[in-house]
Amino acid sequence: MNVTSKFPTVVLLSLISAVAIVFAAEPTASVSADAALAKLKEGNARYMNSKVSAGKPTATRRAETAQGQHPFAAILGCADSRVSPEIVFDQNIGDIFVDRNAGNLVDDHTLGTIEYGVEHLGVRLIVVLGHERCGAVQAAVASDTAPGHVQSLVRDIQPAVQAVKGKPGDQVHLAVVENARLMAEEIRSKANLGDLAKDVKIISAVYDLDSGKVDFGKE
Numbered sequence: 001m002n003v004t005s006k007f008p009t010v011v012l013l014s015l016i017s018a019v020a021i022v023f024a025a026e027p028t029a030s031v032s033a034d035a036a037l038a039k040l041k042e043g044n045a046r047y048m049n050s051k052v053s054a055g056k057p058t059a060t061r062r063a064e065t066a067q068g069q070h071p072f073a074a075i076l077g078c079a080d081s082r083v084s085p086e087i088v089f090d091q092n093i094g095d096i097f098v099d100r101n102a103g104n105l106v107d108d109h110t111l112g113t114i115e116y117g118v119e120h121l122g123v124r125l126i127v128v129l130g131h132e133r134c135g136a137v138q139a140a141v142a143s144d145t146a147p148g149h150v151q152s153l154v155r156d157i158q159p160a161v162q163a164v165k166g167k168p169g170d171q172v173h174l175a176v177v178e179n180a181r182l183m184a185e186e187i188r189s190k191a192n193l194g195d196l197a198k199d200v201k202i203i204s205a206v207y208d209l210d211s212g213k214v215d216f217g218k219e
């Protein structure tokens with residue numbers, strides 16, 4: 001039995017219209033790239049200077065966001081348990097569109113996620129967030145091979161490792177900075193953002209595990 005015999009064409013068309021209306025209800029843009037960056041910097045300063053968690057009103061925010069999300073920034077970060085974007089930027093649920101993997105690497109899934117965030121959620125700022133002493137980068141600095149699927153991480157961090165080889169300074173630190181920069185460049189060159197690209201800012205930043213500070217560098 002095929003689908004159309006169960007769902008007459010008219011029903012299917014109604015469903016398609018309903019989906020279109022849901023997407024149409026999303027805003028085209030809510031917060032500009034510069035305003036979003038200022039919000040992240042303010043949030044990180046709050047986080048750095050807080051001795052205890054701010055205690056977000058999550059129940060209220062959950063109710064506010066249950067029917068739709070309007071995040072003001074997208075962050076590609078590392079899976080590292082110490083670098084949760086919502087926490088280090090002192091934000092709540094619904095505030096940041098987050099994609100994470102070990103080494104904050106860009107693949108097709110990442111690009112699709114970012115394109116969706118820009119086109120359908122109105123995100124105009126994309127931050128690739130690396131961090132000091134990143135285990136994935138440490139592994140890539142130590143060797144260009146690794147067991148299992150970790151190999152795919154080590155392989156994709158190699159361009160950063162090779163780019164900083166021989167430069168003065170800590171190789172892991174240099175590779176962390178370079179890897180985040182290269183991944184931002186990768187998004188810039190590969191993401192299909194169409195006409196929206198002119199309003200979108202894509203930058204890299206590095207999180208310091210000790211101070212809690214996010215260094216946005218030269219942006």
Ligand SMILES: [Zn+2]
Pocket residue numbers: 078079080102103104131133134135136137
């Ligand atoms: Zn990491």
